[in-house]
Amino acid sequence: MADVAHHPALAHQFDSLGQQTEAATLGMWVFLVTEVLFFGGLFLTYAVYRSFYPAAFSAASHELDILLGGINTAVLITSSLTMALAVHAAQLGQRRLLMIFLVVTMVLGTVFLGIKAVEYYHKFAEHHVPGATFQFEREHQRHAQIFFSLYFIMTGLHAIHMIIGIAVLLVMWIWAWRGRITSDYAGPIEISGLYWHFVDIVWIFLFPLLYLIGRHA
């Protein structure tokens, strides 16, 4: 333990790097709990309004591009795999592999945001953005706006989380490049990974609730 105790990354209040990583992991999880409830409020709003206006939500959901949404789901799941592999590389002290997987994860995150931007562009072109110029079939005109409001708020908040995630991974890449991340000190990569996977989980719920409801009708 003596050599570990003098590790430059070990903060003085911890006995060992193992304890330090455990504390950091727990702290990250507590933050993620607040995130679960943050998004939870929006999912609740969605559930309430969908129970009020199921027909309008179904019709509005039909306007979303299931192909682009499906591709984005696959892109995000793949990015979670590369993130998990990055953590694995960090734990084994494979610096080069770690840097490669971080770059791949960031690229996949950027691809996701690019596809999302294309979808947003379509929505603006089709006048499906809530507001004065909103257009939809007459019988669902008002209630479809609620669906699209929730669509933009939920996917928008998710996209902001993606942007923050990419920024965090960029910092992690710089740390890895400078040799700060070692097999003894892989904690920062692990907790960055927790955040990335959480954002993936949010999308796992957003995709069926926004894109797939009422698809059979």
Add this chain to the structure above:
Amino acid sequence: MSAHIVPTRVYYAIFGILMICTALTVGIAFIDLGPFNVVAALTIAVFKATLVVLFFMHVKYSTRLTWAVVAGSVFWLGILLALTMGDYLTRPWRTYG
């Protein structure tokens, strides 16, 4: 270090299951199951999220304290959803549609 290192084949297997589940949920969405379309979609989503939490996020290999925090988040989310929806769905004066 005490960190549990998960073999990469576990990650690849989980990735495969997640992709299959994604295809499954899209496929099921096109079949008319009435009210069970939502049930099927959410069941698959919960299953996928559980796999991500247990394996990608290493909760399966984490301390009991982490388990408690994760379970707590699900529990409190459950309170938020169940009590609020329980209220809305049991108001007879409310007209739907």
